[in-house]
Amino acid sequence: MTDVLTRHAVTTAGRADGPPMVFAHGFGCDQTMWRFVAPQFESTHRVVLFDHVGAGRSDLAAYDVQRHGSLHGYAEDLLEVCHALDLSGAVLVAHSVSDMIGALAAVREPALFSRLVMVGPSPRYVDDDGYVGGFSEADIDELLESLDSNYLGWSTAMAPVIMGRPDRPELGEELTNSFCRTDPDIARRFAHVTFRSDNRADLPALRVPTLVLQCSDDVIAPDSVGTYVHQQVPGSVLRRLAATGHCPNLSAPEETVEAIRTFLQA
Amino acid sequence: MTASQEPPPGAGPAVPSSDHDVDALYEQAPCGYLSSTPEGRLVRVNETFLRLTGYRREDLLAGRRFVDLLSPGSRIYHETHFSPLLRMQDAVQEIALTLVTADGGRLPVLVNSRVLTHDDGTPRLVLTSVFDARDRRRYEQELLAARRRAEQATDELRQLQQFSADLASAADLAAVSAVVTRAGIQVVGAAAAVTWLREVDGHRLVPVAVRRSADDTGPATPPEPAGSLTLDGPDVEAALAALDLTALPAAAARQAWPRSVRLLAHGGAGGDRPDDDRPDDDRADDDRPDDRGTYVATPLHAAGRPLGAVVLRFVGDVSAARLELVRTLARQAEVAVARALLLEQQRDVARGLQRSLLPADLPADEAFELATVYRPAQRAPDVGGDWYDAFRLEGHRLAVVVGDVVGRGVNAAGVMGQLRSAIRALALVDAAPGVLLEHLDGFVDAVPAAACATVVYAVLDLNSGRLTYSCAGHPPPLLRLADGAVQALWDGRSVPLGIRLPGRRRGDAVVDLPAGSTLLLYTDGLVERRDTALDERIDELAEELAAAHAPTAGALLTELADTMLGSPTEVPDDVCVLSLTLTGRASATRVPSG
Numbered sequence: 001m002t003d004v005l006t007r008h009a010v011t012t013a014g015r016a017d018g019p020p021m022v023f024a025h026g027f028g029c030d031q032t033m034w035r036f037v038a039p040q041f042e043s044t045h046r047v048v049l050f051d052h053v054g055a056g057r058s059d060l061a062a063y064d065v066q067r068h069g070s071l072h073g074y075a076e077d078l079l080e081v082c083h084a085l086d087l088s089g090a091v092l093v094a095h096s097v098s099d100m101i102g103a104l105a106a107v108r109e110p111a112l113f114s115r116l117v118m119v120g121p122s123p124r125y126v127d128d129d130g131y132v133g134g135f136s137e138a139d140i141d142e143l144l145e146s147l148d149s150n151y152l153g154w155s156t157a158m159a160p161v162i163m164g165r166p167d168r169p170e171l172g173e174e175l176t177n178s179f180c181r182t183d184p185d186i187a188r189r190f191a192h193v194t195f196r197s198d199n200r201a202d203l204p205a206l207r208v209p210t211l212v213l214q215c216s217d218d219v220i221a222p223d224s225v226g227t228y229v230h231q232q233v234p235g236s237v238l239r240r241l242a243a244t245g246h247c248p249n250l251s252a253p254e255e256t257v258e259a260i261r262t263f264l265q266a
Numbered sequence: 267m268t269a270s271q272e273p274p275p276g277a278g279p280a281v282p283s284s285d286h287d288v289d290a291l292y293e294q295a296p297c298g299y300l301s302s303t304p305e306g307r308l309v310r311v312n313e314t315f316l317r318l319t320g321y322r323r324e325d326l327l328a329g330r331r332f333v334d335l336l337s338p339g340s341r342i343y344h345e346t347h348f349s350p351l352l353r354m355q356d357a358v359q360e361i362a363l364t365l366v367t368a369d370g371g372r373l374p375v376l377v378n379s380r381v382l383t384h385d386d387g388t389p390r391l392v393l394t395s396v397f398d399a400r401d402r403r404r405y406e407q408e409l410l411a412a413r414r415r416a417e418q419a420t421d422e423l424r425q426l427q428q429f430s431a432d433l434a435s436a437a438d439l440a441a442v443s444a445v446v447t448r449a450g451i452q453v454v455g456a457a458a459a460v461t462w463l464r465e466v467d468g469h470r471l472v473p474v475a476v477r478r479s480a481d482d483t484g485p486a487t488p489p490e491p492a493g494s495l496t497l498d499g500p501d502v503e504a505a506l507a508a509l510d511l512t513a514l515p516a517a518a519a520r521q522a523w524p525r526s527v528r529l530l531a532h533g534g535a536g537g538d539r540p541d542d543d544r545p546d547d548d549r550a551d552d553d554r555p556d557d558r559g560t561y562v563a564t565p566l567h568a569a570g571r572p573l574g575a576v577v578l579r580f581v582g583d584v585s586a587a588r589l590e591l592v593r594t595l596a597r598q599a600e601v602a603v604a605r606a607l608l609l610e611q612q613r614d615v616a617r618g619l620q621r622s623l624l625p626a627d628l629p630a631d632e633a634f635e636l637a638t639v640y641r642p643a644q645r646a647p648d649v650g651g652d653w654y655d656a657f658r659l660e661g662h663r664l665a666v667v668v669g670d671v672v673g674r675g676v677n678a679a680g681v682m683g684q685l686r687s688a689i690r691a692l693a694l695v696d697a698a699p700g701v702l703l704e705h706l707d708g709f710v711d712a713v714p715a716a717a718c719a720t721v722v723y724a725v726l727d728l729n730s731g732r733l734t735y736s737c738a739g740h741p742p743p744l745l746r747l748a749d750g751a752v753q754a755l756w757d758g759r760s761v762p763l764g765i766r767l768p769g770r771r772r773g774d775a776v777v778d779l780p781a782g783s784t785l786l787l788y789t790d791g792l793v794e795r796r797d798t799a800l801d802e803r804i805d806e807l808a809e810e811l812a813a814a815h816a817p818t819a820g821a822l823l824t825e826l827a828d829t830m831l832g833s834p835t836e837v838p839d840d841v842c843v844l845s846l847t848l849t850g851r852a853s854a855t856r857v858p859s860g
Contacts, residue, residue: 142339
């Protein structure tokens with residue numbers, strides 16, 4: 001089981017005996033994107049953070065083209081992390097594509113989760129008949145090109161030094177752009193999987209109490225999409241934030257924390 | 267405009283003070299320059315930016331956000347990478363994004379941003395510089411394309427090396443064909459591939475290997491392995507001679523290639539059947555609208571003769587580079603084919619030699635049943651040094667022999683043949699088994715390569731059932747009685763041939779063979795095993811012989827050999843077994859003894 005924890009660079013904090021709260025980062029970043037939100041729950045919860053395979057300090061070698069060619073593979077990873085830590089009834093706070101990953105995991109093993117918080121969810125990004133996802137196929141192609149043109153913090157020459165050197169803590173100093181760092185190939189594939197997925201049909205099967213946090217002016221997950229998710233997930237709660245953009249956990253952490261707390265107390 | 271002032275000390279040559287004006291420096295900066303709120307709303311933009319993008323200042327400052335000016339793909343990137351980074355780091359450098367200009371066009375840019383904070387650390391203003399990166403983007407795309415091409419070339423090279431390795435380990439023509447066809451799909455990228463080879467008599471071309479790519483939806487290639495063409499000799503030559511390495515679309519291939527070659531491509535499936543007697547022209551009109559493929563056919567030559575062909579069907583056009591690749595594959599394949607042919611020839615010679623050295627017919631009689639098993643070691647193309655023999659002698663007697671010459675290969679086979687003949691010749695002189703073997707020692711003087719051969723020579727008197735035998739260094743024969751009891755015949759033993767021990771003669775032993783009993787002669791290949799003592803194995807053989815039940819002597823031997831050897835496909839050493847069973851019936855031709 002140590003294998004799974006290393007594979008996903010799992011970090012835990014807060015009350016060891018507290019109710020578990022798992023944070024799942026979204027596309028483009030790693031677990032440090034929760035740095036303004038997660039610590040706020042350490043006094044009440046056992047806080048668990050992890051990196052998806054391919055992001056942050058996860059084991060890049062564990063990336064599998066077949067398994068990670070679908071969000072189900074990522075969902076299985078999440079379930080393995082939960083099992084490795086012996087969690088049950090956890091609160092899952094997810095962002096962006098992890099909202100759907102979390103939904104898939106919660107549908108498969110509902111006993112593992114007591115609550116699901118979806119920040120900026122979208123079950124499908126590409127427009128379809130009678131559905132506005134917000135983007136066209138051509139837009140997604142353009143995104144993939146952007147990924148090709150940007151290598152944030154990634155250098156193959158440096159990679160062996162950066163990855164997996166727990167014996168050299170002086171190298172642990174955060175490098176610029178480190179939290180967006182990933183292998184360009186993996187980034188491309190993850191983008192493909194994320195932005196070409198369609199999980200609309202999975203939403204009605206979700207039975208875990210769910211909170212949808214919708215930002216104003218989120219170009220990735222617009223209001224109509226958040227509303228759609230809320231309508232499709234039975235018994236879900238929709239909360240509109242004053243925060244703008246796609247990452248309220250970074251741009252408006254207090255509002256985000258408050259919204260989560262309110263939901264947990266309800 | 268202010269009056270000229272003295273430039274500050276250390277400021278370099280005199281510059282008109284208007285150009286020191288901070289506003290001018292800002293507006294005319296060599297890059298676009300924006301200021302925005304932490305939420306992204308534009309609050310100030312410079313002239314350069316307006317010139318780059320064609321927007322009007324008043325439109326941009328009316329609540330537009332920087333992210334709104336980006337193309338949809340860049341917008342996603344901005345929200346998932348750029349913006350979070352700015353939250354975490356206070357600055358980002360050299361981010362490649364695409365702006366949408368006022369006229370709807372695309373402008374590739376490089377962006378640096380920096381966050382100014384309040385005293386308490388909360389963000390207050392974001393400064394962004396925007397560089398026109400059209401040339402750089404073009405250059406990058408060329409680099410990317412070049413890298414992809416290089417990766418592709420490396421891939422191709424690796425596949426070619428794998429192909430060469432696979433060819434090198436292909437032991438026969440079928441294996442070579444399979445490797446070639448697979449390479450046609452995997453290395454060259456054909457949708458379907460067929461390797462045709464000529465049969466030995468030269469009159470038939472057979473599709474030896476057929477393969478289609480996993481997603482191929484084109485017309486069916488000939489079903490493997492059946493579905494061959496019978497072309498007369500000259501037709502085969504003509505067909506293969508007509509092939510050169512060009513790529514033809516299906517329709518053109520139908521027109522340009524003679525019937526025989528068309529049949530190669532379509533292989534008798536669909537409208538072109540080998541037994542279709544219609545004249546060429548009629549058949550050429552057969553419409554196969556589903557066939558939009560491009561065909562490439564290249565002949566395979568060996569020893570200067572056309573031996574076969576590889577026919578590939580592609581989806582779409584075939585570039586000159588791909589044709590070159592096919593040519594490379596074909597040339598390598600020809601070398602492999604030539605080698606495989608040579609190996610097969612050698613094997614044929616060996617098999618022929620083997621066949622000629624073993625007795626063509628075994629004596630037949632009502633009184634006994636003879637059966638043999640001969641399994642040469644699986645090391646082609648060698649022949650082995652084991653043999654068996656059985657022949658009649660005067661006075662209603664039967665001689666049986668099993669022997670084992672040292673070594674393998676053609677030399678050993680030659681020696682074995684000579685020994686066999688020598689034994690037969692000496693037997694005519696009516697020597698007792700021990701004496702015969704002593705004469706063979708003299709033979710070994712003349713044929714040194716026969717030294718250390720082992721032989722068991724036995725003569726059965728068919729009237730009395732008495733067996734006289736002598737064993738020169740050979741494993742002991744086994745005798746199974748009618749009730750199933752088995753004994754090893756350890757008597758009459760002496761050293762292998764060619765070794766004379768002073769004072770020692772080769773003797774005989776005698777045993778009676780009752781009706782229903784079976785005598786088993788064998789070579790050490792049947793019992794020898796690296797990890798087990800010979801004695802133990804002989805005991806094992808005796809047990810198996812006791813336990814074996816089979817309807818015929820031949821079936822019994824086969825069962826015995828299978829059991830003793832384990833896997834029938836792995837024979838590390840030659841195995842030669844002969845069994846002689848007394849039926850108890852009278853001979854058809856009973857000859858008085860004497």
